[in-house]
Amino acid sequence: MGNYVITQLPNYPITQLLSIMFCSFTEKPLILRLYGHGRAVNRRDAEWDEYAPLFPESVGNRNIILMDVESVQTSCGFAAPFYEYAGERPLLTEWAKNRGADGLAKYWAEKNQVSIDGLPTRLLTD
Template sequence: MGSQSGSLNEYDKEFITEQKIFFIASCSGKEVNLSPRGYDCFRVSGDNEALFLDYAGSGNRTARDIENDGEVTVVFCSFGPKPQILRLFCKGESIDRSDEACRNLFPSDDLRGIRRFVKLHIYCVEHSCGMSVPMYEFKEERKTIKAWCARDADNGKVDEYIADHAIPVDLSGFRHW
């Protein structure tokens, strides 16, 4: 049986730190965007606030939706023996990658090549059983994005990529299927 609350509790925070992957969905009136995220890039910063690193190397749709006052939902699910799904319903906020308070929450090596921090203002926390989610064993993180960022951050190629994939101002050109 599912339940909802207005904020994270200590069990929720512990559950989040144990997960190796999360999914972020966003929408700003067009199609819904859904992306998996890996790495240890998510931090709970309060009962109703969290933050994650937005690495370069993929589309920029979550940021587009946030900038257009869209909704954000983050999903954590257990792939281990104890099933659970945790959904965070949020409003997002883009924070510049130079923000020192945010930077202090992560190891400095993890900050190379990030586009921004995304702060999540959580207004609803939902729990459900997760009993239909299969069990998987974590093997290892992919090193591709972090290696690319470490290699190309100093020569400006990461910044060039970020500039080339900036948030589009005009959304009228997006296809709505």
């Protein structure tokens, strides 16, 4: 989830709806969807220190999305294709490490202050 999602959550306080879909691409077909309300925790928020240790450390981490799951749905997944996972791409991690904390802050200031529809991301300021 990127900057777009974090800008939508506070701007639509009545809904703040999220859905997450998990899909099995191996032998047993299945789709699992989680539905609920969410909110973003920015690295400048007090709650960051509570949740950040639950994830792998990365200098490029910007936000954590918290979701209160309110309903769960499964479906057959019969139309889901087979897919073989080949691994994570190292490009983003390498790019962030090469920039360092100061370089990332500069990049975020230049490129990540508003979403594609002009809403503030709160990455560096409220």
